[in-house]
Amino acid sequence: MENVPVRLRSDVQGLDEIWGGGLIAGSSYIIQGRPGAGKTILANQLAFAQARQGRKVLYVTLLAESHDRLFQSLATLDFFDAAKVGKDITYISLLRTLREEGLKALVEMLRGELARQSASILVLDGLLNARESAQNNLDVKTFVAELQGHAAFTGCTVLFLTSARIDESSPEHTMVDGVLQLEESVVGSRTVRQMRVAKSRGSRALGGFHLFEITSRGIDVYPRLEAALANPSVKDTAPPDRLSTGLEGFDERIGGGLPAHSVTAVVGPAGSGKTTFGLGFLHKATPEQPGVHFGFYETPERLAAKASALGIDIHAMIESKALTVMWRPLTENLLDKLAHELLTTVRVTRARRLFLDGLTGFERATVNPNRMVEFFAALSNELRAIGVTTVCTWEVKELSGPWMTNPSPEILSQIDNVIALHHALTGDTLRRGMKVLKVRDSVFDTSVAEFEIAGSGVGLRVTGTASVTVAVPVGVDVR
Numbered sequence: 145m146e147n148v149p150v151r152l153r154s155d156v157q158g159l160d161e162i163w164g165g166g167l168i169a170g171s172s173y174i175i176q177g178r179p180g181a182g183k184t185i186l187a188n189q190l191a192f193a194q195a196r197q198g199r200k201v202l203y204v205t206l207l208a209e210s211h212d213r214l215f216q217s218l219a220t221l222d223f224f225d226a227a228k229v230g231k232d233i234t235y236i237s238l239l240r241t242l243r244e245e246g247l248k249a250l251v252e253m254l255r256g257e258l259a260r261q262s263a264s265i266l267v268l269d270g271l272l273n274a275r276e277s278a279q280n281n282l283d284v285k286t287f288v289a290e291l292q293g294h295a296a297f298t299g300c301t302v303l304f305l306t307s308a309r310i311d312e313s314s315p316e317h318t319m320v321d322g323v324l325q326l327e328e329s330v331v332g333s334r335t336v337r338q339m340r341v342a343k344s345r346g347s348r349a350l351g352g353f354h355l356f357e358i359t360s361r362g363i364d365v366y367p368r369l370e371a372a373l374a375n376p377s378v379k380d381t382a383p384p385d386r387l388s389t390g391l392e393g394f395d396e397r398i399g400g401g402l403p404a405h406s407v408t409a410v411v412g413p414a415g416s417g418k419t420t421f422g423l424g425f426l427h428k429a430t431p432e433q434p435g436v437h438f439g440f441y442e443t444p445e446r447l448a449a450k451a452s453a454l455g456i457d458i459h460a461m462i463e464s465k466a467l468t469v470m471w472r473p474l475t476e477n478l479l480d481k482l483a484h485e486l487l488t489t490v491r492v493t494r495a496r497r498l499f500l501d502g503l504t505g506f507e508r509a510t511v512n513p514n515r516m517v518e519f520f521a522a523l524s525n526e527l528r529a530i531g532v533t534t535v536c537t538w539e540v541k542e543l544s545g546p547w548m549t550n551p552s553p554e555i556l557s558q559i560d561n562v563i564a565l566h567h568a569l570t571g572d573t574l575r576r577g578m579k580v581l582k583v584r585d586s587v588f589d590t591s592v593a594e595f596e597i598a599g600s601g602v603g604l605r606v607t608g609t610a611s612v613t614v615a616v617p618v619g620v621d622v623r
Contacts, residue, residue: 206270
């Protein structure tokens with residue numbers, strides 16, 4: 145019979161996922177990072193989570209900072225519960241014992257406290273001080289081994305916190321079951337926090353760095369999408385259904401509409417009609433087949449005004465649960481957080497239509513541009529698999545010349561359908577048009593169709609033939 149280890153639920157968003165299911169009960173771990181990286185917040189978040197689940201926690205500090213200062217900081221965080229302190233979580237300082245009596249006395253004191261508190265979780269904050277008190281590496285190994293041995297005997301899980309960047313060949317690294325490294329760095333003018341599971345005995349951790357942030361909730365981790373979704377979470381299907389674009393007369397040009405569970409890129413320069421196309425697509429959403437608008441540019445209020453000019457009442461659609469609007473300002477974003485929020489909303493609402501207004505918003509959010517191909521592959525594969533048909537926009541300066549390299553050919557090859565929009569001056573008249581460049585497994589009309597914005601409405605026609613009317617009223621504010 146397979147011996148399945150008991151896992152501790154951390155209640156830290158994303159942490160258990162990158163650790164391969166969570167910390168293993170009775171094991172020992174190092175959480176390391178420079179001062180300010182978030183070690184103490186994470187350790188306390190874990191401690192309060194275990195206390196809420198009925199476990200006893202012993203939190204031992206080997207630092208000069210008083211517990212009153214610690215509680216003042218923790219009190220600003222949602223997970224902190226003063227009623228748990230002294231009852232389910234006991235805080236003690238053993239810095240004096242370490243300084244005056246050494247590591248051996250510290251171990252004896254910890255043994256006594258663990259037995260007295262019946263603790264199943266031990267947090268030792270200040271491993272660096274214990275390390276500096278040792279005469280040599282043997283003393284460090286003896287200290288860690290004795291503490292591990294007693295903890296394992298009682299089924300206690302141990303978290304060692306240290307501000308030192310401990311080498312992977314150090315005694316501590318070689319003896320513990322896992323190492324979590326927290327890093328804070330400045331990329332350009334922004335601060336970025338990342339964590340990495342440097343060692344994970346008995347767990348299949350997600351490799352590499354994963355973004356995290358510190359908020360009023362504590363620490364939220366966003367597993368790197370291409371690692372977390374290396375394969376889609378559910379089996380992919382390719383149904384033969386078609387979804388209307390919402391532009392009357394255009395569906396016939398692409399074989400009856402967009403293939404279900406596909407990804408369509410609408411590319412073109414500013415003012416060519418990309419957002420208008422997306423709003424027309426979302427207008428077909430219903431409470432039974434809802435849609436999601438995910439954008440970086442217009443606020444929800446400005447988006448509603450633009451849609452109103454097209455005869456679309458976004459507020460009514462939101463109220464009826466036909467539409468969910470997500471706006472993420474194009475300021476400072478975390479790439480994997482954007483993807484996590486998007487996928488969560490699509491799953492919760494069971495959306496069948498998704499309009500991503502601005503793939504460049506994801507590009508701007510990344511601190512490592514080399515990730516974009518793999519990131520978009522994971523995102524688009526997951527969207528297809530969970531059954532949503534996606535229309536996204538990508539702004540280019542012009543459709544001639546090098547536009548095919550931005551987005552990169554690797555990203556463009558992952559997109560099922562490509563529709564190019566453009567505009568040009570003919571005399572004193574601005575003319576807007578569209579051309580279908582690619583539709584997955586379909587025969588399509590390759591001629592150019594022209595948008596006309598006039599007092600009688602928006603017209604769509606094939607160059608050189610009769611006009612085909614688009615069912616969108618007058619007042620278009622095209623971008």
